[in-house]
Amino acid sequence: MAPKRALITGITGQDGSYLAEFLLARGYEVIGMVRRSSTVNFERIRHIQDKITLVSGDLLDEVSLIHILREHRPHEVYNLAAQSFVQTSWPQPVFTGETTALGVTRLLDAVRIVDPEIRFYQASSSEMFGKVVEVPQKETTPFYPRSPYGVAKVYGHWITVNYRESYGMHATSGILFNHESPRRGLEFVTRKISHGVARIKLGLDEELRLGNLEARRDWGFAGDYVEAMWLMLQQDQPEDYVIATGETHSVREFCELAFGYVGLDYRDYVVIDQRFMRPAEVDLLIGDASKARQKLGWQPRTTFPELVQMMVEADLQLVKEQMR
Structure with a gap:
C-alpha cells in the first residue's frame, strides 16, 4: 500500500x-x-x-x-x-x-x-x-x-x-x-525566560526584562x-x-522554576518593563481537554516542571555552543 x-x-x-x-x-x-x-x-x-x-x-x-x-x-x-x-x-x-x-x-x-x-x-x-x-x-x-x-x-x-x-x-x-518547547521562538515569553536564564547563568547577561508576571497560562x-x-x-x-493540560501556571512560576533549576533566585534578575505589557491582557487561560481524552484517547505526557527543565537545559547547551 x-x-x-x-x-x-x-x-x-x-x-x-x-x-x-x-x-x-x-x-x-x-x-x-x-x-x-x-x-x-x-x-x-x-x-x-x-x-x-x-x-x-x-x-x-x-x-x-x-x-x-x-x-x-x-x-x-x-x-x-x-x-x-x-x-x-x-x-x-x-x-x-x-x-x-x-x-x-x-x-x-x-x-x-x-x-x-x-x-x-x-x-x-x-x-x-x-x-x-x-x-x-x-x-x-x-x-x-x-x-x-x-x-x-x-x-x-x-x-x-x-x-x-x-x-x-x-x-x-x-x-x-x-x-512550548526548546524550538519555541525567542520572542515568546517561555523561551525568552529559558534563554535568558542560560545567558545569566553563563555570565553573559545580568538581567531579564519581562512584562506581566501574573498572567496565567495552561x-x-x-x-x-x-x-x-x-x-x-x-x-x-x-x-x-x-x-490542554488542565493546569494553570503564572509567568512568575515559570521564572521561579527556570532560575531555580540553575540555582538562582529570579527576584535578583527579573526586571518589569512596561514595553512588554499588552494593550489588552488575557489574564487566565486553562483548558478542559476531557473530550480529547474520551474521544481521541489523548493526554499530555510532559509535566510543567519537566517542560521548564527541558527548555533551560536546551538553552544552556545552545548558549555554550555559541560561546565556543
Missing part, C-alpha cells in the same frame, strides 16, 4: 517540525510548504530536511495552494502557518488578518476545488477565548478574543466549521492551549500536542477539540 501523504503549512515552525517528525515515524510522505523569502529559517527541520519534500507556496496566494495540492495530492493537510506572535498583531493587524484569518479560507477553498476528500486540520488557539467567560474553557465556551491575533484565529476557526458544514469536508479545528509540551492533531484527522467524524 502506498504511504499516506501529508501537507504541512508552517513546517519550519515549532509545531510543524514536531508534526513532521511524528508523521515520518508513522511512514508518511511529508510535504512542507515554505514561503519564498530571503530569511527562511530551516533550523528546526534541518535534521529531517532530507526526508521531506519542501514546496514553495503562500497563504496569501490561493493559486500557489491549488498548484501544490494538484501536484502532490496529499491525503491530509495541516494548516499551521500564521502570523502567530500575539504581540506583533497590534502593530500589524491587517497582515495578521490576511494570513491568520483569510489564509485559512484560501487553503480550505483550494482543498474544496482540488479534492474535497482531503482531511483538513486548522490550528485554532486558546487566545480565541481571551477575556474568558468561564473557567476552565472547553469546546462550547464562547469566544472573546483580546488581540488582533485572537480575532483572526476566531475567523479561521469559524470558516473551518463553515466549510465542514457547507461542503461536507473533513475539516477539524484543534483549539490548542499554550504549547502550558504543555508541543511534542505531545502534535499527536492530538494527527488523532483528530483519524476520526470518522470531524469535530473540534480543546487540547
